[in-house]
Amino acid sequence: MVAPPIIFSSHVDFRMRLVLATLSGRTIKIDRIRSDDMEPGLKDYEVSFLRLLEAITNGSVIEISYTGTTVLYKPGLIVNGTITHNCPLSRAIGYFLEPVALLAPFGKAALNLTLKGITSNGIDLGVDTIRTALFPIFTKFGIMRQELRVVKRGAPPLGGGEVNIFLPHIVLQPSTLHAAVKTPAVTKLRGVAFSTRVSPASVNRVIDGARSVLSATNCETFIFSDVARGEESGKSPGFGVSLVAETRSGWCYTAESIGGAGEVPEDVGARAARMLLEEVANGGMVCRSQLKTVIVLMVLGKEDIGRILLGEGVIDASIVRLLRDIKAIWGTEVRLKENDTFGADEEELDGPTEYVMSVKGIGFVNASKKIA
Known part of the structure; x- marks a missing residue:
């Protein structure tokens, strides 16, 4: 007897529910997706994520209602492979990469994924944050060798970025985690400040703004500068910074900030630094x-x-x-x-x-x- 679908409501946690369904093999039904909004139903980025999910799995069945307010998802097997996906400009590449990174280690083969769109938008996780703070988390569970290469940077609103992700390590199950000791002390601060189609001096000003806040910690601080030029700079001007506080035991805390319209670079760096200190102050691993x-x-x-x-x-x-x-x-x-x-x-x-x-x-x- 086929088990009835598990029913969820609303668009909240849309990606994570699809990820959990794929990993468990359970059919789910998500209804009342923005049913009370002026524009009901799925957004373009949610449909795009469903298409990406369809590409990395084999045998998945996705049924979307006429109004787009109900989705029935019957997951197939995760097969991975070599895939290129164009992300809509309404969300950043991190929106798509974060859940896919959870699925890739449990597939049939390695995943070689190229995503095109906006690399950092201040809403979703930036590609630098995923590489420096999220991938190290996977190593704690025995999932190794994740690689992320920023081919082109793309700032909002026009994007033009390109990122290549190689996730070769396939595991049967994650290792058990035992990390209930005292909160480790932060030993060093790292980061990447980047810019596209603006003066290279903006990156140095972002770094100066971050250092002005982080200097009080007396931790070793090193922030890389990445100035995208020519074809690598996407289609829109922009700048930002991704910061990581690392501990000796390999745990890390992260924060990022993207420059808004008319914003001073020093303010962007200082804001990211304060957000990082807040994450560290929360405690835990x-x-x-x-x-x-x-x-x-x-x-x-x-x-x-x-x-x-x-x-x-x-x-x-x-x-x-x-x-x-x-x-x-x-x-x-x-x-x-x-x-x-x-x-x-x-x-x-x-x-x-x-x-x-x-x-x-x-x-x-x-x-x-x-x-x-």
Whole structure:
């Protein structure tokens, strides 16, 4: 007997629900997609993501209602391969790359993906942030050798960027994570400041703005400059910076900022630096942009208890929704307990409240992986 589809409502968490369905093999139905809006139904970037999902899987069935307010998705096997995809200019490349990076390690073959569009827009994760902060998270789960190369940078609104992603490591299941010790201290600060079709001096001014805030930390700071020229500079002027705070144990916190209309480069750098310090101040092992990826990979692990330390500031409504979706699809729950590893006399009174998140893996096995 075929199991009935799991029903979700609203466009919220659209990508993650499709990712969870693909990994679990469960059919899902998403209804009431912007049904009360003046322009109901799917947006162009959501349809584009469905097409990309169709390209990296084999046997997937996608049914969209006439009004676009209901989607029925029957997932197939993840096959990966060599794919080129043109992203709409309404969202950045990171909107498409972030969920695909979660699917690629559980496919049949390596994924060689070329995405064209906007490389950073200040809403979705920028390509530099994905390379320097999200890919290291995968290594904690035994997923290695991710490569991302920025061929062309593309700023909004016209884009023109191109990114090549090579994800060759196929695994049966992620490793179990045990990271519930004390929050590690940040040892160095790294970053990439970039510009397209503006004066190269703008990049130096962005770096100066970031350094003016980060200098108080007394950490080793090195921010690369990437000035796109000629064909590599896309179709629109723009500048921005992606910053990463690294710890000795390999964990990192990240923040990024993109220059808006009429904005001074120094302000963009200073804003990114303050956002980075806020992420570090939240405590725990991961920042907000990494947590969803961590939770999904922990759930997919073998039937063992994995633990990770989280700061109170990273747990928000979107994380609660993700945990509810995971329970609806796999029936597993996550336990959060306030961290009491250290005694009251050792605890810093002004430190952030931290929680230990315990996750029992579902024992996921990659059915798509070729058997040697």
